[in-house]
Amino acid sequence: MGSDGKKKVGILAERRRRNVRILLSLVAVLALVVGGAAVVLVQRGSATAAQDVAATSPQLITATPQVAPLPDDAPMPTRQALEAALAPVVSNPDLGVFTGVVSDAQTGTVLWAKDPDTLMTPASATKILTAAAAMLTLPPDHRVETRVVQGSSAGELVLVGEGDPTLTAQPPGQPNYYPGAPHVADLVEQIRRAGVEVDRIVVDTSAYIGPAMAPGWVPDDIAAGFIAPVEPVMIDGARIEPLIDESPRSATPALDAGRTLAQALGIDPARVALGKAEPDAATVASVQSAPLRDRLGQMMRMSDNVLAETIAREVAGAKNVDRSFAGATASVAQVLYDAGFKMDGLILHDGSGLSVDNRVSALLLDNVLNAAAGDSKPQLRPMLDDLPVAGATGTLADRYVSGDRTGAGWVRAKTGTLSIASVLTGYVVDADGRVLTFTLMSNDRLPMVSRPALDAVAGALRQCGCR
Incomplete structure (x- = not known):
């Protein structure tokens, strides 16, 4: 966005302490964030009214929603301990060219980073930017x-x-x-x-x-x-x-x-x-x-490229800009710039991330997710609901389902996949109940190689107490 961008986004370095409204899932299954509250579906056998039910009859199973708030005093990981915990997994050569950022959702503090400003091919993680621009520009009930x-x-x-x-x-x-x-x-x-x-x-x-x-x-x-x-x-x-x-x-x-x-x-x-x-x-x-809110959810969970492109054009239309690839990408970038995000070097050719020519930094993606998880951009909060759940929904449904399942049900993230690019960006609750946002970007490796390595990094964040 030019040299002036550095001045305008300086406010991000002075984030005030923010209240995190994400609640803790007590079991590593499906955590559904509703208005900032993680609702965990816990299955229990229900007692039957008739005690003489035959032993061979199947026992009824009911889902009992429970809300378990995160502790207000959950300790934040230290940089040194987090770096030590991540060292074995981030050094995996299967990650190829690798960049990443891990931040504390409550304070906005960057706790760990590797080349966070390096521009990488973002693949479908680009949809994070498209969704954020739409949420900041259009009402949730906007229809076409x-x-x-x-x-x-x-x-x-x-x-x-x-x-x-x-x-x-x-x-x-x-x-x-x-x-x-x-x-x-x-x-x-x-x-x-x-x-x-x-x-x-x-x-x-x-x-x-x-x-x-x-x-x-x-x-x-x-x-x-x-x-x-x-x-x-x-x-x-x-x-x-x-x-x-x-x-x-x-x-x-x-x-x-x-x-x-x-x-x-x-x-x-x-x-x-x-x-x-x-x-x-x-x-x-x-x-x-x-409504836009529903279409954004469909776009994010299933990584729908066509929806992403049309929603990006809705942003352009709202800004009275030509509804074209150039107009849509310029509008998305301008909305995020005006919202105070660091845009240095951003290259967008589309709103979906299908273009192999896009370039985005891990820091920008993490800043957007971090703003959604904290209080600085309440319009972005619904984005947390739209992220796939590891081992359960959307484009993460078939990941964390075998082998190391540490992150299953705990990691919520947008995926990005091209022939030589894999990205995972979202949030996780660590072992102490602290919410961490993260962006992990791998280039120059086939997805079948890099995705398990990325999943291992996010899983390590889930295990981390790191103090």
Whole structure:
């Protein structure tokens, strides 16, 4: 952000002592942070009213939510003891080029760091920045509208995308990939109720400008199911198989959305084309996305690249900046800079982290998570709820499930994975009940090699009393 950035972010070095509102999970299972409180689901056998139940009958199991607050006086690890505890795991050559930061969530104190300002390929940890910018810019209940308006001639309707990729063709009441998503069927019902005669569909994609693929993206990732060309209207995130996460994606998502609407209306899909709505065109039908808070949770837990790109463009729109890759990334960076985060050297080409050309420091990612865990940025608090749980949910569901399971249920973190980059950034409660935020970044190693090494570092933080 230039030389002035160093002056503006100096306030981060003078953090006041903050109250941490994260509560301690008593068992290393699923800790769900709700409004800053970790709710632990403890399973217990329930007593049955009838004592003569046959011995062969299965005993009922109930989930008893319990809240266990962290002790106010939990000791903070010392730098020297923490360094000694981490030394065996951070020296693992499987980490490749490695940087990291560990901070105390209550005070903001950096307790351990290795090359924290070095710029690294962040992979999907970039979504931490996108989510933070969205939370600092937009209200939690912000929604995106998709409209159908009158065309410029008789029999023509225009599908106008504003940036919701979650519109689904699944029947109402049936499962779809994005819970709470709007339905094509609702648009069809409104169109029919309006009594509009229609024989062709135009799709207006003018809400977004510029390239649909970011620098550093690989076109093969469309067929691989990781991304689709970023257009302002899609069906099920452009998935060919709508209920499968990494389904192959459409290379023409907006046109396919128009064709889906046409088929639902009984119109030949060949009568669908790209175009633009008239400025004063009357609205015939409209639907709205789920609230931002829900879409951010979906983006973070499953590391949804398409949602990340569209949410980054929502930030740009709120800042009256072009909804393009350049506009979105500049807006995300500006929002974080204005919030006081250290942005030196940041390079962003997208909002999802799929670009191999992005560069982010471990210190920036940790500062954002640390602000969410403390009191300095209460708008960021919901981010803690959205982080996957080790061995249980989202992109951490299949990690910490065998071998060393020290961090299972305790580590909550955003993952990042590219061919030669792996990242883990989140928080953990240590053995003394102290909350630590961390960012661990590995480059120049294959994920199958580096991820277990990163998991071991986070697990060591969980075991640490370190005094």
